[in-house]
Amino acid sequence: MTAFFGIMTAESALSAQQTALDTISHNLANATTPGYHRQNVVLQASPPYTVPTTMGPVGTRLQEGTGVTVGGISASRDLWLDGQLQSNTTANAQATTQQQGLNSLQALLGEPNGEGLSSSLQAYWSAWSNVAEQPEDLGVRGSLLRSAGDLATQFNHLAQGIQSQQNDADQQVSTMVTQINQDTQKIATLNAQIAVAHGAGQTPNDLIDQRASTVNDLAQYVQVNTVSQQNGMLNVVVGTSLLVSADRSNQLTTKSNASTGHLDVYSSDDAVTLSQPGGKLGATINLRDTVLVNTLQQLNQIASTMVTATNTLHQTGFDLNGNPGGNFFDPTGTTAATIKLDASIVNNPSAIAASKAALATGDSTIANSMANLGSTTQASLGNSSITAYYNFAIGSVGSQMAQAQSDVDRTTAAGTFLTQQQQAVSGVSVDDQATQLLVHQRAYEAAARSLTILNGLFDTLMNAVSH
Amino acid sequence: MDNQVTLQGWGAQATADIDNALAAYSASQQQIATGRRINTPGDDPAGVVFVLSTQGALAANSSQFQRNGLIHGQLQTTDDALNSLETIFTRARDLAVAAASDGVPRSSYLTEAQSLLQSAVQAANQTYNGAYLFAGSKTTPTSLGGASAPFTLSGTTVTYNGDTQSLTRAVGNGQQVTVNVSGNNLQNMFNVLGSFVTNLTNNDGTSIRNSLNAFDSALQNILSARAQVGVQTNLADRVSSQLQTEDTTLSQALSQTRDVDMAAAATRFNQAGIAYQAAIQSSAHIFQKSLLDYMG
Numbered sequence: 001m002t003a004f005f006g007i008m009t010a011e012s013a014l015s016a017q018q019t020a021l022d023t024i025s026h027n028l029a030n031a032t033t034p035g036y037h038r039q040n041v042v043l044q045a046s047p048p049y050t051v052p053t054t055m056g057p058v059g060t061r062l063q064e065g066t067g068v069t070v071g072g073i074s075a076s077r078d079l080w081l082d083g084q085l086q087s088n089t090t091a092n093a094q095a096t097t098q099q100q101g102l103n104s105l106q107a108l109l110g111e112p113n114g115e116g117l118s119s120s121l122q123a124y125w126s127a128w129s130n131v132a133e134q135p136e137d138l139g140v141r142g143s144l145l146r147s148a149g150d151l152a153t154q155f156n157h158l159a160q161g162i163q164s165q166q167n168d169a170d171q172q173v174s175t176m177v178t179q180i181n182q183d184t185q186k187i188a189t190l191n192a193q194i195a196v197a198h199g200a201g202q203t204p205n206d207l208i209d210q211r212a213s214t215v216n217d218l219a220q221y222v223q224v225n226t227v228s229q230q231n232g233m234l235n236v237v238v239g240t241s242l243l244v245s246a247d248r249s250n251q252l253t254t255k256s257n258a259s260t261g262h263l264d265v266y267s268s269d270d271a272v273t274l275s276q277p278g279g280k281l282g283a284t285i286n287l288r289d290t291v292l293v294n295t296l297q298q299l300n301q302i303a304s305t306m307v308t309a310t311n312t313l314h315q316t317g318f319d320l321n322g323n324p325g326g327n328f329f330d331p332t333g334t335t336a337a338t339i340k341l342d343a344s345i346v347n348n349p350s351a352i353a354a355s356k357a358a359l360a361t362g363d364s365t366i367a368n369s370m371a372n373l374g375s376t377t378q379a380s381l382g383n384s385s386i387t388a389y390y391n392f393a394i395g396s397v398g399s400q401m402a403q404a405q406s407d408v409d410r411t412t413a414a415g416t417f418l419t420q421q422q423q424a425v426s427g428v429s430v431d432d433q434a435t436q437l438l439v440h441q442r443a444y445e446a447a448a449r450s451l452t453i454l455n456g457l458f459d460t461l462m463n464a465v466s467h
Numbered sequence: 468m469d470n471q472v473t474l475q476g477w478g479a480q481a482t483a484d485i486d487n488a489l490a491a492y493s494a495s496q497q498q499i500a501t502g503r504r505i506n507t508p509g510d511d512p513a514g515v516v517f518v519l520s521t522q523g524a525l526a527a528n529s530s531q532f533q534r535n536g537l538i539h540g541q542l543q544t545t546d547d548a549l550n551s552l553e554t555i556f557t558r559a560r561d562l563a564v565a566a567a568s569d570g571v572p573r574s575s576y577l578t579e580a581q582s583l584l585q586s587a588v589q590a591a592n593q594t595y596n597g598a599y600l601f602a603g604s605k606t607t608p609t610s611l612g613g614a615s616a617p618f619t620l621s622g623t624t625v626t627y628n629g630d631t632q633s634l635t636r637a638v639g640n641g642q643q644v645t646v647n648v649s650g651n652n653l654q655n656m657f658n659v660l661g662s663f664v665t666n667l668t669n670n671d672g673t674s675i676r677n678s679l680n681a682f683d684s685a686l687q688n689i690l691s692a693r694a695q696v697g698v699q700t701n702l703a704d705r706v707s708s709q710l711q712t713e714d715t716t717l718s719q720a721l722s723q724t725r726d727v728d729m730a731a732a733a734t735r736f737n738q739a740g741i742a743y744q745a746a747i748q749s750s751a752h753i754f755q756k757s758l759l760d761y762m763g
Contacts, residue, residue, distance in 0.1 A: 031473070031474050031475070032474055032475060032478075034475075102509065103507075103509075106507045106508055106509060107507075109508070111507075111508055111515065111519060112505065112508070112515050112518045112519050112522060112725070113506065114522075118519050118522065118523060119526075121523075122522075122523050122526040122527065123526075125527065126526065126527065126530035129527075129530060129531065129534060129637070130530070130534060132636065132637065133534045133537055133538065133636055133637075134537065134596055134598070135606075136596075136597055136598045136606050136607050137596055137597060137598075320607065320609070321609060322609070322610065355604070357604070359604075359605065359609070359610040359612070360603075360604035360605070360610070360630070360632060361598075361604065361605065361606045361607040361609070361610040362598060362599075362602070362603070362604040362605070362606030362607075362610075362632070362634045362647065363604040363632065363634065364634075364636070368637055371637075387520070387523060388520075390519075391516045391519045391520055392516065394508050394515060394516070394519060395508065395512045395513065395515055395516040396512075397508050397509075398507070398508025398509045398510070398511070398512030398515050399512040400509075401507065401508060401509025401512075402509050402510075402511075402512050404509075405509060412483065412486075413483070415479075415483075416479055416480055416483040419475070419476060419479040419480075420476045420479060420480055422476075423471075423473040423475050423476030423479070424470045424471055424472075424473070424476060427471065427473030427474070427475050427476050428473055428474065428475075429471035429472055429473045429474075430473075430474060430757045430758070430759065431472075431757055431758045432471050434757065434758035434759050434762060435758065437762070438762065
């Protein structure tokens with residue numbers, strides 16, 4: 001045993017405490033860095049020396065401590081909590097996107113505030129009632145044509161609005177695919193760096209945090225499954241498509257669908273369409289291909305029923321000049337986008353067939369039936385009336401909105417709770433770190449003090465032998 | 468060192484608290500500003516279906532109420548015209564009674580009788596909003612097939628060019644009223660009146676005496692037509708007042724579903740405002756001190 005032995009031990013303490021202080025400093029620097037996991041220096045007593053001694057029975061050996069070493073720097077991770085946060089991020093982003101989309105649809109529909117189709121329909125039925133009351137009056141007939149024109153325009157406006165929201169969704173899909181590709185590229189790059197460090201026996205905590213943070217960003221857009229590899233890499237799977245395989249990112253592509261005219265998302269690796277990817281992308285595709293399509297189909301069904309039922313009835317009647325009724329709506333426009341008044345009637349109020357017999361101008365049997373068409377059950381609407389069918393469609397949008405709103409509320413609350421939990425485990429508490437700072441500072445001071453004392457001992461010895 | 472309180476965890480909670488308080492504040496503000504609990508379908512999906520159908524019923528109701536005003540006017544005009552005819556015809560009967568006695572100069576009644584006939588034709592050709600009142604369904608000139616009016620006078624002969632159809636109009640609540648008196652009900656009167664003019668011209672006292680009963684029964688026709696118009700007017704008016712009652716009931720039901728209870732909403736608004744202010748104030752104080760402040 002040498003006189004320098006204790007000095008070496010003290011020096012190991014200075015060095016270890018310095019590392020601990022550096023790590024606390026790193027933690028405090030990253031106290032507000034998203035995705036950062038608190039790092040902890042793992043201190044271990046270094047292996048003891050076994051030395052013979054003259055104390056005790058002959059042959060007694062002592063194990064004498066050699067100080068402290070840094071066993072490693074670990075990050076406080078709770079993989080289960082991190083996974084919960086990630087899947088909640090997906091659910092929250094999905095619900096929020098769904099809610100925003102439905103909000104736009106609600107605004108377009110303009111119900112129940114008198115800006116929607118229900119007002120136009122009501123005005124149209126009342127206009128027919130007015131004709132039924134005064135079938136001879138050209139002014140009243142002209143009002144009916146204006147109401148019918150307004151109704152058709154309102155249908156057209158709704159159809160265009162829905163199509164424009166679908167086109168917006170396409171643009172969003174395109175932008176999101178770019179974001180997703182950037183994220184998967186970044187994850188692949190980080191995978192490569194992590195594998196290098198892993199190979200050198202290190203745990204690259206900060207790179208792992210960056211990668212987790214990127215995966216979390218990706219999880220907003222799509223529902224992500226991750227598979228850890230032996231070499232520290234992380235594979236990323238969406239649906240059945242492998243988006244990150246080791247250090248390679250499989251980029252997504254978009255392609256216009258010939259039948260819908262909208263963008264489909266393909267995984268370039270296996271040419272599979274991502275139909276229900278979850279997250280923002282999933283919600284956007286769902287809005288575009290299901291919610292908006294359903295509402296448009298319902299409007300189309302109403303428009304088509306209006307055109308067919310109105311024309312059929314109109315043709316059983318006679319106009320003001322005793323001629324048989326023609327088409328009221330243009331029979332070629334049977335969708336919400338294309339419904340319009342027939343050219344034969346649009347500027348010709350006397351061509352409205354209000355009477356059931358030729359030249360029975362005071363008779364308004366047909367006009368009266370037209371006025372009641374809105375509340376008459378229609379086979380094409382599943383034996384529902386036009387009014388009830390439309391009101392149901394609005395209620396259905398409302399139900400989806402209420403569901404989305406409740407999903408947003410639920411996942412937002414869960415997100416806050418999980419963030420708290422995750423932070424409790426992995427976050428940086430300034431007060432805790434400050435306490436640790438004091439502890440390691442004191443330990444450092446103690447080591448320095450013991451070094452001074454050992455140095456004093458050495459001085460004493462040197463002075464004794466030099467005389 | 469688990470369960471630590473961290474800047475980010477605290478920040479997330481504070482942000483969520485402020486967001487929630489602000490959302491509640493803004494929602495209660497919107498309710499007060501619009502006066503409505505249901506502003507979008509998502510606010511109450513079942514409620515919105517009720518709101519839409521009730522709003523539709525109210526609009527239909529109000530539109531029907533306006534039409535019933537016109538229908539009332541049409542029946543009133545019909546009654547006025549029948550009243551004129553009754554007056555004309557009563558005067559003609561008085562002349563007939565006078566002319567029935569021999570020894571009176573019948574020719575002195577002729578001019579007035581002719582004038583009464585013309586006035587009666589005019590009254591029977593009256594229109595309401597451009598539609599003939601006594602022409603059955605032939606309410607427009609075009610529909611009369613070349614005739615100039617529902618009743619045309621040629622010599623002492625009055626020809627009816629309309630048809631016998633009753634015109635019905637919906638007045639609401641599934642009820643219909645007949646708004647016209649078909650011209651054929653007046654035909655008898657014109658026949659009697661025409662014959663009277665002819666008999667005066669021919670100085671035919673016997674025929675005039677024999678026609679007095681016919682005068683009575685023709686007058687009876689007019690009176691019963693007026694009675695029928697009265698019944699229909701009452702029906703239309705009764706349904707109109709039902710519509711007004713329903714308007715009140717429907718408006719109340721709509722309001723209960725759609726509108727906010729202002730007193731409760733104002734209270735919620737104040738509470739939400741206090742909660743929001745408390746959330747931002749307490750959050751502002753969160754991070755002011757840490758242990759680091761006391762280390763030196």
